[in-house]
Amino acid sequence: MQGAGYDYFPVETGRYIEYEINEVRYNVTSPVPARTTYFLREVYGQSFPGSTGIEQFPVQRYKKPRPEASWTLDSVWTAYRIPDRAVRVENNVAFVKLAFPLTDQSTWNGNMLNARVPESYQVQFDAPFPARNDFPKSLSVVQRRDSSLVSVNKRIEVYAPGVGLVYREDTSLEYCQETNCIGSGKIDTGISRITTISKYGKE
Template identity: 35%
Template sequence: MSCQERATSPLPDDSAYFPLEVGNYWTYQVSTETYLTANVPTKQSYQLQQKVSSSYQMNGQLVFIIDELTRPTNQSPWTLKSIRSLYKNRVEVIDQDNNSPIVKLAFPIAPSTSWNKNLYNTNPLSLLRYEAIVRPFISGKNRFDNTVTVLGTNDSTLVSQEKYLRVYARSIGCVYQEDRSLAFCQESPACLGTGAIQSGTTAKWVLIASDRFP
């Protein structure tokens, strides 16, 4: 049984928010913070590049190979981090990450469209939906005039905070993403509700270069 709400005949250009051609690349400035109990956060900043290195046909479906590379600064050489496959059709975009398929986007792009990103794996239900459709978005030094936002969990309570956010620009791809998974202090009544972080991680990706835009 599916938790998806989507039509079977999406607009032909919906997948333009996730372009895929051999040779495409996207370079991000990544910032992360890791919180451990009774410690200040460990911060990291590095560059990550996703590059479409090749493609092949499988059962009539065109599958793309994505090389993911990292480097500490733009003066450093790239180091291959991982390789995965990705494909899209008129219904969805599937990212095969660590042999666990994730539904990145579902079509049509509309406020009423929602989907379970873990539909094809055994992980718990995780619903995504669209908001801020065809809106301008500023990411770093770049302005993108036509974007859609994908929002997943976005909850904050006295004890935790969870956030999943992706912004896709038409004809370019993902230009920004943010993840948060934090646990707040509960060790004493004095710290409960203060927002003091006890453990967890945050990550932000900002697109800084791509062959898809000047």
């Protein structure tokens, strides 16, 4: 890591990243979970001064259901970086994705800029994840990791220098709570979504 770690959250007009997203949805009424795969492309547009004068970048998000399909604009988010934090505004909700300077095990409230319940995010260096060999200097941000006999909630993002987000895992599951199956790990409802980088560059 160099300096404060700003290169883990690059913001520049024309930058793009493409992801493959694999999603599994569980429903108590269906014995077989529903599995879907789709693709996401994020493109950084021309920067603009926000309401507080901070330079912000629109993030144009395109989706498609198959590799051969055409991209369709899905939404526009916003991203910006200031000396002590990196922020993404997702569906009008601001999240502090990184807090600078980045140090191993450092923590911050990812919801400090929104009205949600505080959540402690934590940096972890050298944490293993898929495609580790492609991004050897990556770091993980553990946003949530709660588990019990009745539920599991796990949310982790992985960032690589000069690239940004390369992997995300978001899992929220409710296990069977009936007397005959509690503690068995049988999933009643929930969703697991894995986002993995497939391509990146600059237009």
